[in-house]
Every structure is written in structure tokens, then in C-alpha cells.
Amino acid sequence: MSAQSLIRAVKPLSRSAAVARRVTICGPLSARYYSSPPPIRTSASGSKRPDENDNSSSGNPEDLKNASAWPLSGVFAVALGAGLAGWGISELRHRGFPGTMMLDSLFPMPKYASLGEMEQALKEIRSELGGEDIISTDPEDLHAHGYSEWSTSNPEGLPVAVAYPRSTEQVATIARVCHKYRVPIIPYSGGSSLEGNFSAPFGGISVDFAFMDKIIQFNKADMDVVVQPSIGWQDLNEQLVKMGSGLFFPIDPGPSAKIGGMIGTNCSGTNAVKYGTMKDWVINLTVVLADGTIIKTRRRPRKSSAGYNLNGIFVGSEGTLGLVTEATLKLTVIPEEFSVAVVTFPTIRDAASAAAEVMQTGIPVAAMEIMDEVQMKVVNMGGATAPRVWKEMPTLFFKFSGTKAGVKENISLVQKITRNNKGSNFEFAKDAREQKLLWSARKESLWSMLALRKEGEEVWSTDVAVPFSRLADIIEVSKKEMDDLGLFASILGHIGDGNFHESIIYNRRDKVERGKVEVCVKNMVKRALEMEGTCTGEHSIGWGKKESLLWEVGPDTLGVMKAIKSALDPNWIMNPGKIFDRYA
Known part of the structure; x- marks a missing residue:
């Protein structure tokens, strides 16, 4: 045979x-x-x-x-x-x-x-x-x-x-x-x-942890909360508001993300430039191992040097080492003042250069997102933020938070940088409703892309991250390649922490077109690695980026990961086929 x-x-x-x-x-x-x-x-x-x-x-x-x-x-x-x-x-x-x-x-x-x-x-x-x-x-x-x-x-x-x-x-x-x-x-x-x-x-x-979606314990004085894996981050924050806590959980990926999956992929979101990623907000975890053993990774203090950092092993492991059933998360104080603004640029390189300079100058923006002219067009076509119509140009979205005086000073500093990089005048939200509308263009980006699909079409969305100094280079080159290949594709992402995404609409039935997309994505990953970056900033490896992980860390580092996997899951039953394969 x-x-x-x-x-x-x-x-x-x-x-x-x-x-x-x-x-x-x-x-x-x-x-x-x-x-x-x-x-x-x-x-x-x-x-x-x-x-x-x-x-x-x-x-x-x-x-x-x-x-x-x-x-x-x-x-x-x-x-x-x-x-x-x-x-x-x-x-x-x-x-x-x-x-x-x-x-x-x-x-x-x-x-x-x-x-x-x-x-x-x-x-x-x-x-x-x-x-x-x-x-x-x-x-x-x-x-x-x-x-x-x-x-x-x-x-x-x-x-x-x-x-x-x-x-x-x-x-x-x-x-x-x-x-x-x-x-x-x-x-x-x-x-x-x-x-x-x-x-x-x-x-x-x-x-499926659908029935495990509760707040188990809220410790206001300690600014932490114990939750089950299927509570959504938005639901958690809504409940904290109803309690009058004055606290919130700052990690904000896609609107429908749940805490369990966020831990599994070490996700981030738009607030990462100020608050970091999921790993920075986990105090301890309750984990069920492959054989049914229940462990707790740490106790409840915010810092500990007691033994191995097991949080660092399970966060980002995508359920390949154990099943997280409870998580104790840090909370932080809701800032006194918020301001949201958008500014457009003539080219994507100008926008990326401005973003890099903001970070290199050390201005504490709460969030900074980029969307190219194609993605702005997609949002307009999708109508998700109607009746608002956006300028179809490369755009930076800024969120400022802190004290009133601090927000005012930071806005002034960022405006100076954007002007020096050919940016237009800032457009500010006048109130909370407008803040939500301005920011929704970024949050609705994937849904807007999905809304444009025709019969047989799919959206390929993937990400990489690079050091600040290489942001403008990789974004400019990646965008040119997508255009040269004739793909309907956009650039967007959390540019404040060097992380950006490509979203590409393609016909899954067209082998030639799919081949172009695969080449484009692989080239983006290889480019990022050549610039000392990573194959994924927040989407994690899953099934789709196993080859990219090998390129990034090499066989010896991958071998260490496999040794940890084999020690905790000798039968390889925990989410098999994700991150790496046993014999590959």
C-alpha cells in the first residue's frame, strides 16, 4: 500500500x-x-x-x-x-x-x-x-x-x-x-x-467551560479577583462597575474573548502598550493536569519567588499542559480621565514612524493602534460604525488616560510628533459616546472584513511583532508585497507594542490565490524573524504556525518545550497537534 x-x-x-x-x-x-x-x-x-x-x-x-x-x-x-x-x-x-x-x-x-x-x-x-x-x-x-x-x-x-x-x-x-x-x-x-x-x-x-463563567471571589482591598475560565473580560468589567469597585481588568482583546482562552494564548489587545499582556495580570491558576491531578500554581500575593514560575509555563500553553479552571487576576484603578483621538497620514510609513517615535520618546499613551487606508475603506463599506464615514487614509488611533493634567500634557507631546511625521490635525471625541464610536472603528475591523466576503471567500488574519526600530520597515515592505500580489488585504494592529496584523480576503477555491496568500504570510513571518521579531505577538501558535515556531526558536529550544509537555502529559492527550508535533 x-x-x-x-x-x-x-x-x-x-x-x-x-x-x-x-x-x-x-x-x-x-x-x-x-x-x-x-x-x-x-x-x-x-x-x-x-x-x-x-x-x-x-x-x-x-x-x-x-x-x-x-x-x-x-x-x-x-x-x-x-x-x-x-x-x-x-x-x-x-x-x-x-x-x-x-x-x-x-x-x-x-x-x-x-x-x-x-x-x-x-x-x-x-x-x-x-x-x-x-x-x-x-x-x-x-x-x-x-x-x-x-x-x-x-x-x-x-x-x-x-x-x-x-x-x-x-x-x-x-x-x-x-x-x-x-x-x-x-x-x-x-x-x-x-x-x-x-x-x-x-x-x-x-x-467547554460555558457553565464555568462566574466571579468566585472579589478582593477589593487587595485589588484582585478569582474567576472561572468562561467569564468574558467585558462581562468581568461590567460586573466590577456594578459593584462600584472603581477597579477594572485592563486586557482587552476581541470583544467575545473569555479569560480561559486569553490565558491559553497569552493575549493582549489595544491596552497592551500601557498595561502589558495577559501574563502580567495572572497571580495564580488552578489547573487540572492530564491525569486529573489538581494543582494551584501560586498563592495570592502579587509577588513571590517560591520555586518555579508555573504561571509562566501554563500562560500561553494553549491547553497543551493542563486545563485552567480558576484564575486569580490583578485589577487596577480606573483612570480619572480618558481621551480618544484619531490622526491620518499620507503613507503607512509616516504613520508607523510616528508611532515608533511616540514609544521611543517614552510618552505614556494608554493605547495606540494603526489601520491602513484599505482597512479604513473596509470599515466604511461594512457600515459597522455608521453613520460615521472615515477618511480612507493610513490612520493612528490614540487613547490617553490618567490624571487630567497628565492627559493634557501627553496629548500635546504626541501632537508635536505626529505633525513632524506629516500627520493631520487630531480629531478628538467630545464625550463618552463619541469615544466609543471613534474606538469602535478599530474594534470592528475584523468583523468589517468578514462582512465583505463573497461566496467561497475567507479572511486570513495573522500577526507578527518586531522591535520598535523596525516597525516602519516591515509594515511598508509587507504592504507593498500584498499590493504587488494583487491581494485585497489590509494592515492593522497594536503598533504601540510592535505588533501588527495582516487581514487578507481570498477565494478558498482558487489554489493560485490561496498560494499567493500563503507566500505573503510566510514572507511576513520570515521578515519579522530577520528583524529579531516573533512569528506571533498575541494570536499564539495553534495548528497554523507550528513551522513558524521552529524557524523562530530552533530545534533545541523546541526540544525543551517538548520535554516539558512529555513530563506533564506523557500520553500527549492535551490539545494534541497544537504548538508542535511529537515527532516532527
């Missing part, structure tokens, strides 16, 4: 096969969200997007109990295919089958549960946790937990089941049983990731 024949013989049930089982297919791309297809909100433009304020997306036990499900034999076909893929290639490799070594990157994982073992694992989980609503095998549920509409990477395969735990102890039970039978475990909280981070290429069980 040839290698290609073998692949065809053991290929797991894919999205195309799932169509026959009433699974709706949207097209290939990333994320982390809902227990069923995301609730949809229609914007002024008519585009559809997950409703970040609708908690109904968490699912309802009764709905899950009554949902139509696949017959067990159909559900476990996914697991059987995935298990055969991982096990079959492994066995042939060990027997010296010609050509199997080159398949390591496709089938890198060890043997997983057989069909019978998978059935037994789900039976035991249901028995120990005492409720049919703990496990869902509804086709739409499986699709929502294995495929993302806006991800750059959607490997073939779906989870076999979705588990909905209500406590750390229930998560531990799920992990213990999965460890016993070698069932892959994929954590899921917000579903908004962009690199295939929650995909299920080897089947297994998706663990």
Missing part, C-alpha cells in the same frame, strides 16, 4: 463527510466559543457575527439533553478514524514502512482510544458525573467546537463529543477518564482564536 493510499484509508471523518450528518459547513479558517453555533447578531451592514453580549451562547442543560444526537456508531466513527490515523502511522513507522517518516508532520501523535474505549470513556464520564447533559454529541455542537469561521487554520476532523463541566472537580474527573483511555482533550472557552487553537484533528472530547 502506498503512503497516499494509507492516508485515504485511515482519514478521520471530515467536515465534508459530516455534511451527510447534517453538519453545516461554513468554509475553512480559527477560534474558541460556543456550545452550539454562536448566536448571530446582524449589524447595520447586514453582516453576521457572534454576539459577545449574549450569554445564551453558553448552552442550556435542558437544550443539550433534548438535542438530536448522532447514533453512537456514527459519533465514534470520528474517534475511530482519528485513532487509526495516529496509531496506524505510528505502527508502520516503528516497523520501518517505507515513506512513513515523511508523514510525521501529518500524523504526529501516539496511539489514541479505540472505538470501544471511546464509548467506555464517555459512559464512565456520564456515570461518574451523573447527568446526560454533561455530554453532547449533537452534530451542530461538534461542528461548532471543531471548526471556526474566521480561523486561518481548520484541520480536518471534529471532536467526538463536547463535555460541559460545572466545577474543577468535574473537569478532573473528565481528565482522569480521558487519561485512562488515551482520549484527546481540547479546552474551549471563547472560541475566538485565529490559528486553529481549539480544532480537533485527532477527534477526542472538547471540554
